[in-house]
Amino acid sequence: MSGADIRNFALFVALFAIAACLPYVGGAFMLTLGVTIAMYTVLATSWALFSGPTHYISLATAAFFGLGTYTTGLGIEYLNYWLLIPIAAALGAILAALVGIATLRLSGVYFVIFTLGLAEFIRQIVTWSQNFSGQKGLYVLTDLTEVHIYWQLLVLAAIVYLSGWLIGRSRLGFALRIIGDDEEVACHSGINTSRAKVLLFMVSGAAAAATGAILAPRYIYIEPSLAFTPMLSFQVVIMALLGGTGRLWGPVVGVIPFTFLLEIISSNFPNQTTLLLGLSFLVIVFVLPKGVVGLMQSTKARMQRRGAFA
Amino acid sequence: MSVPVLSLRGATKRFGGLVAVDDLDFDVHEHEVMGLIGPNGSGKSTTLNLISGALKPTSGTISLRGTPIGHLPAQDIARKGIARTFQLVRLLPSMTVLENVRAGAVFGHRRRWGAEADSYAMSMLELVDLDRRAHAHVDELTYIDTKRVELARTLASEPKVLLLDEWLAGLNPTELEQGITLIHRLREEGRTIILVEHVMDAIRSLCDRCVVMSSGAKIAEGTPQEVLSDREVIRAYLGDDDA
Numbered sequence: 001m002s003g004a005d006i007r008n009f010a011l012f013v014a015l016f017a018i019a020a021c022l023p024y025v026g027g028a029f030m031l032t033l034g035v036t037i038a039m040y041t042v043l044a045t046s047w048a049l050f051s052g053p054t055h056y057i058s059l060a061t062a063a064f065f066g067l068g069t070y071t072t073g074l075g076i077e078y079l080n081y082w083l084l085i086p087i088a089a090a091l092g093a094i095l096a097a098l099v100g101i102a103t104l105r106l107s108g109v110y111f112v113i114f115t116l117g118l119a120e121f122i123r124q125i126v127t128w129s130q131n132f133s134g135q136k137g138l139y140v141l142t143d144l145t146e147v148h149i150y151w152q153l154l155v156l157a158a159i160v161y162l163s164g165w166l167i168g169r170s171r172l173g174f175a176l177r178i179i180g181d182d183e184e185v186a187c188h189s190g191i192n193t194s195r196a197k198v199l200l201f202m203v204s205g206a207a208a209a210a211t212g213a214i215l216a217p218r219y220i221y222i223e224p225s226l227a228f229t230p231m232l233s234f235q236v237v238i239m240a241l242l243g244g245t246g247r248l249w250g251p252v253v254g255v256i257p258f259t260f261l262l263e264i265i266s267s268n269f270p271n272q273t274t275l276l277l278g279l280s281f282l283v284i285v286f287v288l289p290k291g292v293v294g295l296m297q298s299t300k301a302r303m304q305r306r307g308a309f310a
Numbered sequence: 311m312s313v314p315v316l317s318l319r320g321a322t323k324r325f326g327g328l329v330a331v332d333d334l335d336f337d338v339h340e341h342e343v344m345g346l347i348g349p350n351g352s353g354k355s356t357t358l359n360l361i362s363g364a365l366k367p368t369s370g371t372i373s374l375r376g377t378p379i380g381h382l383p384a385q386d387i388a389r390k391g392i393a394r395t396f397q398l399v400r401l402l403p404s405m406t407v408l409e410n411v412r413a414g415a416v417f418g419h420r421r422r423w424g425a426e427a428d429s430y431a432m433s434m435l436e437l438v439d440l441d442r443r444a445h446a447h448v449d450e451l452t453y454i455d456t457k458r459v460e461l462a463r464t465l466a467s468e469p470k471v472l473l474l475d476e477w478l479a480g481l482n483p484t485e486l487e488q489g490i491t492l493i494h495r496l497r498e499e500g501r502t503i504i505l506v507e508h509v510m511d512a513i514r515s516l517c518d519r520c521v522v523m524s525s526g527a528k529i530a531e532g533t534p535q536e537v538l539s540d541r542e543v544i545r546a547y548l549g550d551d552d553a
Contacts, residue, residue: 171416171423178413181402188362190388190417190467 016158023147031146035218037259038153039211043232044240044251046160046207049167050200051237052245053176056108059233060099060115063122064092064205066228068212070126073138073222081142085152085213092209093202100198116230123228130224137223144217152214160207164248167203176200231274234281235262242284244291253292313376314339315502316361316392316471320370321380323356323526330356332526333370338471341500343493345513345534348523349547354506355397357523358473361504362394363387374470391419391470395460395477397506401448408444411435411462418467434462438492454485461492472496474505478512490515510538522546 022034043061051058068088075084103114130136167173175196179186186193216222235258243254265276288295314337323331331353338344346354359365361372363384372380379387393414402410411431415422422430435441438458443451448459457477464472478489490512496503497516507513513520513534520537522530524546530537537543 174413174416177404178402178417181404182400184364184396185400185402185413187384188364188388188394189413189463190385190419190421192385 012161016154020151020154023150028146031150033259033263035146035150035153037255038150038157039215040236040239040255040259041252042153042157042160042211043208043236044243044255045157045164045248046204047236048240048243048245048248048251049160049164050197050204051240052250053173053180054197054200055180056197057112057237058115058201058204059112059230059237060096060118060205061208061233061236062228062230063115063119063233064095064208065212065215065232066119066122066126066224067091067095068209068214069216069219069222069227070138070212071209072213072216073140073227076140076142076216081144081217085210088213089206089210093206095209096202096205097198099205100201101194105194116233119228119230119233123224126224126228137221139221140216140219142217146218149214149218153211156207156210156214161248163203167200168248172196172199235277238277238281238284241291242288244293244295246290246297247293250291250293312340315342316372316374316504318357318361318370318372321357321360321367321372322369323353323360323365324368329526331360331367334523334526334528336521336528336531338502338504340502342518343497343501343503343505343516345517345520346504346506346523347508347513347520347537348529352523352546353526354523355475356526358394358475358504358506361387361471362392362473388417388467389419391468392473393418393464393467393469393471394473395457395464395475397475397479399453399456399460401456401459403448405448406444407435407440407446407448407451407459408432410448410459411466414463414466419470420468431462431466434466437465437495438462439488454481454489457481457489458492465496470502472501472503474503474507476506476508478507478509486512514538 023031026034043065047058047061050056068091071088071091072081072084075087079087099115099118103111106114175186175191178189178191179193179196183193212227219226239254239258240251241254242258243252244250261280262277266273269276290298316338318334318336321331321334322329334357336344346357348354356365360367360380363379363382363386367380370380371378374390374392377390379390379392382390402413408428408431411434412427415427415431415434432441432444435444438461440455440458440462443455448456451459461474461477474493477493478486481489486509493503493505493512493516505516517534519532520534521528522537522540522543529542529546530540
């Protein structure tokens with residue numbers, strides 16, 4: 001590891017240590033916001049791991065998240081909770097692999113529509129099977145509190161960051177960047193483009209499913225419209241784009257302000273939340289097409305240029 | 311004679327009713343520079359696409375050292391040792407010159423990684439006289455330099471066969487001279503090359519042998535002198551009156 005790597009790693013550990021102390025200093029409200037931020041950090045960062053380099057916009061986050069939630073909901077009576085998280089991650093990876101093999105050969109728009117449809121499709125199946133069995137929802141009763149969920153999400157976030165960092169330095173990460181730049185060049189350079197994309201999509205799906213599994217106890221009562229809500233997929237995309245997908249730390253820069261914005265909008269305008277969310281999405285796309293990270297990079301470049309002329 | 315590095319037998323490509331490549335046979339031997347020439351629309355680029363795996367032949371076989379490769383996807387063909395440049399230069403826009411070349415070194419026929427990949431990519435940049443610009447971003451380059459990057463990227467994979475699709479097209483006279491010198495250098499190194507080209511001077515000075523195509527079929531084969539004086543070839547290029 002180079003000097004810069006060690007410094008970044010130390011910074012990373014320090015930030016996580018500070019984040020881990022939140023339950024001791026903040027109140028219940030801060031902790032609730034903390035859980036939301038941690039949850040969207042995992043979802044948006046793992047989403048950007050795949051969608052950042054490939055430019056494939058996935059709206060399947062809710063499908064993976066709901067799958068994870070239901071893994072905990074259905075499994076909690078029979079299995080240890082700590083086993084359910086890796087099981088959910090494995091199921092998420094399998095679902096991602098199936099979806100990936102079926103759709104990643106499709107180009108952009110078809111992929112977006114398919115992933116949106118997938119989440120809805122799974123939701124309908126779950127709803128249908130619940131009607132069939134006479135059950136309406138699932139109770140997830142554990143003795144886990146908000147604090148435990150928060151810490152679990154932090155650990156998951158750390159795992160996502162470390163995987164992202166390792167992937168970025170691997171052949172797979174380099175292959176993904178080449179694919180994002182020019183898929184034709186990628187396959188003529190000897191890259192198995194479908195395999196690279198499916199592998200990354202699996203990482204992303206596993207992280208989202210694990211997040212769902214961890215959050216299930218927080219909801220206590222889960223039902224399809226909550227676990228598979230399409231809003232979740234859209235919010236993850238907005239947050240990741242607001243932060244910027246060019247850097248590993250980009251999405252979290254979008255997650256934090258957006259969570260506060262969402263909080264302000266939903267507490268002050270409970271009836272117009274969706275409308276205002278839509279507006280803020282438009283503003284973000286128009287004003288910050290490359291996210292906060294892109295803005296920072298172009299500002300830096302402009303200042304360097306001015307410095308060079310001065 | 312030894313097994314040819316690359317051979318096409320009855321290679322055919324149909325697009326609906328149009329036969330773009332019609333029952334094409336030819337061999338390329340080791341250390342040979344073969345020119346694939348013919349008027350526009352005669353199927354040269356399609357032939358190159360069949361060899362590189364960008365398109366699948368409708369029928370016929372393409373083999374690399376006796377092993378059929380016609381049915382393989384482009385990435386497998388690249389890994390087996392066929393590298394190509396594109397008629398319209400294709401670079402990786404988000405990366406530096408060195409990273410572009412590294413793509414060939416990391417994923418090509420001979421796979422390298424880390425410092426080894428970097429130093430090999432660097433030596434390929436030296437070969438194409440672009441080592442000074444290694445850390446430049448690709449959008450800062452002149453036209454010929456973008457072509458050099460693409461060439462270095464294909465060379466970095468240590469291909470058994472190099473396919474150059476009109477690599478000299480669009481260069482000004484000075485650049486053209488540099489470009490021909492560069493390909494001469496590759497020829498001296500004993501590389502096996504197929505070049506699709508329109509620049510006749512380049513064909514005369516670079517090619518050991520030429521295959522001439524017209525309307526998808528091979529109409530002549532031989533040394534550049536032979537084929538360029540062939541009546542059939544002149545007719546294909548210039549029409550009946552001049553033949």
